[in-house]
């Protein structure tokens with residue numbers, strides 16, 4: 001009888017290595033879905049979709065598609081709402097839209113109607129919408145009911161056009177017209193659709209990473225770095241770039257990941273709680289979540305603080321990682337045997353907190369825009385459960401002080417655009433801080449100040 005050949009040394013080493021690896025416990029949560037709390041969060045998100053005042057948000061759709069169980073008819077309906085919004089907006093081909101777009105002259109913030117609760121989506125496309133269109137295209141790749149080829153192709157053309165606009169902007173102004181976050185989403189979406197991206201466009205993002213140009217609200221920009229890393233990882237994985245560039249992309253992804261681990265805070269967060277899910281996607285996308293203890297620590301921290309994810313936008317950003325998915329998985333999604341068992345869960349009404357609180361409200365406008373640095377300082381009395389938005393509303397009702405402000409609805413909630421008649425324009429924004437100088441991690445509608453706290457609205461550059 002022929003004898004089986006002795007194991008060759010390479011094979012033997014591999015076997016030993018596999019044995020050693022299988023005896024190392026995998027980092028907690030990598031590849032597992034943490035059933036109970038995650039299901040509750042998915043159901044909550046589903047429960048929030050009914051709000052007719054809210055425009056549909058492509059990241060919410062992505063979160064629903066990347067979940068383990070679904071409400072398929074509600075998902076289909078939501079996709080219909082998205083299609084209505086985007087196809088109406090981009091129904092014209094780029095050529096038909098004319099060359100007016102070659103030199104965009106408007107800006108969403110600058111041109112905002114200026115009325116309270118003005119809606120975010122204007123009817124005219126004037127300024128690159130790289131990020132929103134990218135998220136929508138990612139959503140279309142994740143759907144089981146894709147629209148016809150022609151309309152998808154036209155959307156891809158629009159996205160390529162926006163990305164080029166952003167690239168040109170970055171050459172002229174040192175930053176894209178939108179932001180490096182949106183620019184990265186644009187590259188990521190084209191890559192997931194297996195569309196080629198010009199090397200110079202990719203190199204601009206590599207250079208921004210290399211020179212530390214990602215920033216957010218005066219602090220770290222973990223979210224942006226993470227989205228850029230996902231775009232790099234996708235380009236490398238899909239083999240849509242040459243060997244040399246692929247090597248540079250791999251090195252940049254590694255650098256970003258390494259920095260995230262080094263800068264992980266003692267609570268386990270990368271950046272802050274809201275950027276942590278984006279950072280975790282990088283470990284999932286690069287198959288390193290298993291060996292990286294920092295990933296397990298981040299997941300523990302997120303699970304212990306799930307109640308911080310209250311808005312559809314923040315829920316939508318955390319849910320994919322709770323299901324062990326990154327946006328790169330969209331490229332290989334299939335629609336077979338999807339569980340159709342998810343039920344919506346409507347949020348419980350907020351419990352009224354009895355009593356009142358007094359909150360200090362300060363408005364600052366630094367030089368050179370304003371010769372007088374502090375424009376307003378006043379104590380405002382509000383119900384104990386009031387949000388910062390309630391404080392601003394109460395301030396407008398104080399007879400002796402002419403406090404006015406304006407917000408614009410965005411998928412993240414109301415965004416403060418104007419205070420005391422001063423509009424945030426282009427690269428400036430109304431930053432929210434708690435005295436003496438801590439930048440808030442929430443928007444005006446979600447932050448609930450404590451009694452005696454002083455809040456600062458500061459016109460800042462970004």
Ligand code: B12
Pocket residue numbers: 130131132133135178179181182216217223224271272273274275278311314317410411412413414415416417428429430431432433439440441442443444446462
């Ligand atoms: C770029 C960015 C900004 C830019 C936006 C300007 C611009 N034209 O791009 C600047 C630097 C101005 C900014 C400001 C703020 N931001 Co910001 N921002 C982002 C970032 C990195 C990307 C947003 C984006 O482009 N999304 C893609 C597009 C397609 O989606 P979009 O929803 O249409 O995006 C628009 C809105 O989201 C809006 N926006 C940006 N930030 C915020 C924050 C809030 C609370 C609201 C309501 C709207 C809003 O501007 C975006 C571009 O037009 C996200 C990161 C993330 N994980 O989402 C953080 C993020 C959304 N921001 C955040 C915060 C906290 C703020 C500030 C409140 C910080 C502060 N203390 O002042 C302020 C907003 C204050 C205000 N005036 O209401 C948090 C929100 C967390 C939460 N609980 O909801 C995030 C998640 C960052 C984080 N990890 O903490 N931001």
